[in-house]
Amino acid sequence: xxxxxxxxxxxxxxxxxxxxxxxxxxxxxxxxxxxxxxxxxxxxxxxxxxxxxxxxxxxxxxxxxxxxxxxxxxxxxxxxxxxxxxxxxxxxxxxxxxxxxxxxxxxxxxxxxxxxxxxxxxxxxxx
Numbered sequence: 537x538x539x540x541x542x543x544x545x546x547x548x549x550x551x552x553x554x555x556x557x558x559x560x561x562x563x564x565x566x567x568x569x570x571x572x573x574x575x576x577x578x579x580x581x582x583x584x585x586x587x588x589x590x591x592x593x594x595x596x597x598x599x600x601x602x603x604x605x606x607x608x609x610x611x612x613x614x615x616x617x618x619x620x621x622x623x624x625x626x627x628x629x630x631x632x633x634x635x636x637x638x639x640x641x642x643x644x645x646x647x648x649x650x651x652x653x654x655x656x657x658x659x660x661x662x663x
Contacts, residue, residue: 537561544600547593548572556597562661564601568654569593583620583652587627607659608637614654618643
């Protein structure tokens with residue numbers, strides 16, 4: 537199986553020793569995307585703004601792989617506070633219109649850089 541590294545020029549640089557995504561066969565696995573502004577490298581203010589920026593960053597990574605949010609089959613959302621669940625759902629629903637992917641959502645003790653929201657995804661190249 538062919539393995540391809542995906543580096544998106546219009547997404548924030550990785551904050552550790554990893555790449556934006558890896559394409560293995562027909563499947564793309566993304567690294568977690570934070571609400572970092574790709575131009576400044578700074579986190580957006582507040583959980584809603586971080587969620588929107590992280591989802592925009594995810595879109596940029598997928599676009600570099602030739603895919604879109606419509607190709608996503610599974611996401612995992614990490615929240616610093618599960619009390620933000622309803623607000624995040626409203627934002628998430630605006631990005632994943634139509635048939636939504638499978639999703640897990642968990643509260644974690646801490647996210648990189650003090651982030652409040654992170655998302656990773658698995659997408660499949662459509663035949």
